[in-house]
Amino acid sequence: MSKQQQSLFISDEAPWEADDQAQYQAAIVVLPEAPWGPYDYLTPDRLRGHVEVGRRVRVPLGRGNRTVNGYCVALENRVGDPGRLKEIRSVVDGEPLLSPSMVALTRWMADYYLCPLGQVLEAVVPAGVRGRAGTREVTLLHVPSEIAARLATLQLPEKQAAVLKLLAASERPLTPLQLAAAAECTLAPINGLRKKGYIKAQVRRMQHAEISETPTESEGHLSMTEDQERALNVVLGAMRAGRHETILMHGVTGSGKTEVYIRAIEETLRYGKQAIVLVPEISLTPQTRQRFRSRFENVALLHSHLSPAERHWHWQRIVRGEVQVVVGARSAVFAPTPRLGLIILDEEHDASFKQDAAPRYHARDVALQRAQMEKAPLVLGSATPSLESWRRAQEGAYRLIDMPRRVFDRPLPDVVALDLRTEWDSRRARGAISRQLQHAMEHALKEGGQVILLLNRRGFSTHIQCPSCGHVVRCQDCDIALTHHREAGRAICHYCDYQTPAPQRCPECGFEGIRYSGLGTERLEAEVRIRFPDFPCLRMDSDTMQKPGSHEAALARFRSGDVRILLGTQMIAKGLDFPNVTLVGVVNADTALHLPDFRAAERTFQLVTQVAGRTGRGDKGGRVLVQTFSPEHPAIQAALQHDYHRFASRELPNREEYGYPPYSSMVRLVVRGPVEAVVEGFSDTLAERISRLNEERGEPVRVLGPTAAPISKLRGKHRFHMLLLCADSALLRAMVQEATRELNPPDDVQWIADVDPLEML
Ligand code: ADP
Ligand code: ZN
Numbered sequence: 001m002s003k004q005q006q007s008l009f010i011s012d013e014a015p016w017e018a019d020d021q022a023q024y025q026a027a028i029v030v031l032p033e034a035p036w037g038p039y040d041y042l043t044p045d046r047l048r049g050h051v052e053v054g055r056r057v058r059v060p061l062g063r064g065n066r067t068v069n070g071y072c073v074a075l076e077n078r079v080g081d082p083g084r085l086k087e088i089r090s091v092v093d094g095e096p097l098l099s100p101s102m103v104a105l106t107r108w109m110a111d112y113y114l115c116p117l118g119q120v121l122e123a124v125v126p127a128g129v130r131g132r133a134g135t136r137e138v139t140l141l142h143v144p145s146e147i148a149a150r151l152a153t154l155q156l157p158e159k160q161a162a163v164l165k166l167l168a169a170s171e172r173p174l175t176p177l178q179l180a181a182a183a184e185c186t187l188a189p190i191n192g193l194r195k196k197g198y199i200k201a202q203v204r205r206m207q208h209a210e211i212s213e214t215p216t217e218s219e220g221h222l223s224m225t226e227d228q229e230r231a232l233n234v235v236l237g238a239m240r241a242g243r244h245e246t247i248l249m250h251g252v253t254g255s256g257k258t259e260v261y262i263r264a265i266e267e268t269l270r271y272g273k274q275a276i277v278l279v280p281e282i283s284l285t286p287q288t289r290q291r292f293r294s295r296f297e298n299v300a301l302l303h304s305h306l307s308p309a310e311r312h313w314h315w316q317r318i319v320r321g322e323v324q325v326v327v328g329a330r331s332a333v334f335a336p337t338p339r340l341g342l343i344i345l346d347e348e349h350d351a352s353f354k355q356d357a358a359p360r361y362h363a364r365d366v367a368l369q370r371a372q373m374e375k376a377p378l379v380l381g382s383a384t385p386s387l388e389s390w391r392r393a394q395e396g397a398y399r400l401i402d403m404p405r406r407v408f409d410r411p412l413p414d415v416v417a418l419d420l421r422t423e424w425d426s427r428r429a430r431g432a433i434s435r436q437l438q439h440a441m442e443h444a445l446k447e448g449g450q451v452i453l454l455l456n457r458r459g460f461s462t463h464i465q466c467p468s469c470g471h472v473v474r475c476q477d478c479d480i481a482l483t484h485h486r487e488a489g490r491a492i493c494h495y496c497d498y499q500t501p502a503p504q505r506c507p508e509c510g511f512e513g514i515r516y517s518g519l520g521t522e523r524l525e526a527e528v529r530i531r532f533p534d535f536p537c538l539r540m541d542s543d544t545m546q547k548p549g550s551h552e553a554a555l556a557r558f559r560s561g562d563v564r565i566l567l568g569t570q571m572i573a574k575g576l577d578f579p580n581v582t583l584v585g586v587v588n589a590d591t592a593l594h595l596p597d598f599r600a601a602e603r604t605f606q607l608v609t610q611v612a613g614r615t616g617r618g619d620k621g622g623r624v625l626v627q628t629f630s631p632e633h634p635a636i637q638a639a640l641q642h643d644y645h646r647f648a649s650r651e652l653p654n655r656e657e658y659g660y661p662p663y664s665s666m667v668r669l670v671v672r673g674p675v676e677a678v679v680e681g682f683s684d685t686l687a688e689r690i691s692r693l694n695e696e697r698g699e700p701v702r703v704l705g706p707t708a709a710p711i712s713k714l715r716g717k718h719r720f721h722m723l724l725l726c727a728d729s730a731l732l733r734a735m736v737q738e739a740t741r742e743l744n745p746p747d748d749v750q751w752i753a754d755v756d757p758l759e760m761l
Helices: 003-010 015-021 100-112 117-124 145-149 158-169 176-183 188-196 226-240 257-270 286-295 308-319 330-334 363-373 387-394 420-426 435-446 521-531 550-560 600-612 634-640 644-658 676-696 729-740
Strands: 023-030 039-042 056-061 066-079 135-142 200-207 246-251 274-278 299-302 325-328 340-346 378-382 399-403 414-419 450-454 463-465 483-485 490-492 499-501 515-517 537-540 565-568 581-586 623-628 665-673 702-714 717-726 750-755
Touching (some): 135 176, 145 158, 176 188, 226 399, 246 387, 257 340, 274 363, 286 299, 286 325, 286 550, 299 308, 325 330, 340 363, 363 378, 435 450, 435 623, 521 537, 521 565, 581 600, 600 634, 623 634, 634 644, 665 729, 676 702, 676 729
Parallel strands (some): 246 378, 246 399, 340 378, 450 581
Antiparallel strands (some): 023 066, 135 200, 665 750
């Protein structure tokens, strides 16, 4: 009998009055796709206690009442008549997928990043967990105790008696196949016993893949430098106080930040809590793994090559509190640690922490939110902090720790600019490598050192143009010039991967002397092989590093000394710690300097500083040569001096003058569709809505655009964009939300809102 029915019988009030008093449970459910909800449902009595925040439920939707999955995000006990509230049909998950605090975090994300909660939930819970990858339903057999008690008195055929005896004696339940194997019989006697009720079956979901993590040799403790000691004490102070604090650890390359992280984590574990370490995907090298594995017993490494089953397996271990330290890229910020004690975000300036598909979250900001909710310290580490974080530290919102020295007081390498304008004038150098860089390489290699060359553009030639008619070979779907990849013999679009055989003559006018120009890593490699035939060289870029494991294999070859020259894109600029690298050459520091992006200078400074930090890590010291056409540019000048402070103090006033972040919040709206005029028309409509609201409110928002985006066509879609800037982030987001409410774009036109965008093209 349901509670409601009971109350009808025991109450002496009239039934309609009792109904008014009756309580029912409403479950607030959001759907993982449109229409997103939230919708209220009634928890039927039979599911009371099973419907829980963080579990998925199956609910009827729409007029046809088709059944869909949704997430229960809240429960409310309400008084009165549930009216026409539809009932939940069943519960999907045996355990909540998300703790209440993680549900709160997803609500914050949905609100902050202006996207549906269901979409956030789908991003937070990995697909492998939702689909219970690597698990299956198993039937487990046992003998009920009342049967076991009178086992000797039962009259059974011989086979059945043997089976029953065996199962009753077993310490744990067995599957039918296990039991048949143990009893050396077919399934027939087992089924016979089940029919008689002598054997009971239970269906359970079990994980079948256990992943063996290879243990590594443990690494001894290093004795800490003074700077490390100081930094650690700040973190420990916050931890002991049991409160949230964000600590920006500005430590030059090679200052030993990782050792500080490790010590802080050790302390976290002493409190019985867990730690999350976030690193850029590219830094999840064997070296990083080794470092954490050797210092902690139970580490979960979450990288992009995990199968759904492996992801699920880690997730379950993390939920059960069996993992001490989670190390992973961006999405590891959602690791369901039951008692989170510390979050560390290394290389906090790295753009890979921002997701470029909805929900367009930044792991740093999500980590901050989570750390605040769970009262845990957050450590942001970098040699080149983002100006956003730097400004917050200046304002006192973050605690700043400086680690200005390398361990063992090793000097930072000498960084020298090579002015390509004069090199070019002398007409001595026709390739990528200037005379001076060539000499420095010869010297370093002769002394037994290793060389790193950075060129942040892949392919062979970056430009294919007809000198007769001027035609530039472009992607058919994007407004992008194709890059020639010589090994593949193809011209490739770096945005959509459109490919065509490399043309021998102009596709426009048929002229035979079509010209390939512009420098990519493939051409650089060819040049290095010709100039240094005696020294093995290896190229690392996304073309050569496609297979899982190739990154590790390449770094292992470089570490072993087999490879003497490592060249590649920004992939090689980060985190690598090879003591034998005595020379770094930046082949062209200007590749990002002139992009239409207000962060162009910041990106350039970060890239040059980071790659320069790859040398001088051993006793032999190191040098850096930076080839550039703009040696006087402030970003390059600051990088030559390893002077972050100088860079920040030059760049921040620029940002302030133009009202760019960190002096404002930004939302970027992008509209795309197949017909240019329609896209433009719709972006005008959107802009008008924004402007109207803006006027009503006294123009707190600066509106730039709409205009065609720098990449005006991508994958066959025309693109327009608009930048909105405002000192008050909440106000800005509220306005975008209001302006886009019930906004119906024409067919085939889509729009997105990117909050705190990093991508401007
Ligand atoms: P960062 O991350 O700040 O660039 P790392 O943490 O990679 O620096 O440290 C640079 C190198 O110095 C590593 O090889 C590390 O093992 C070593 N190292 C760090 N701390 C110490 C220490 N206290 N004593 C000796 N070597 C150290
Ligand atoms: Zn393309």
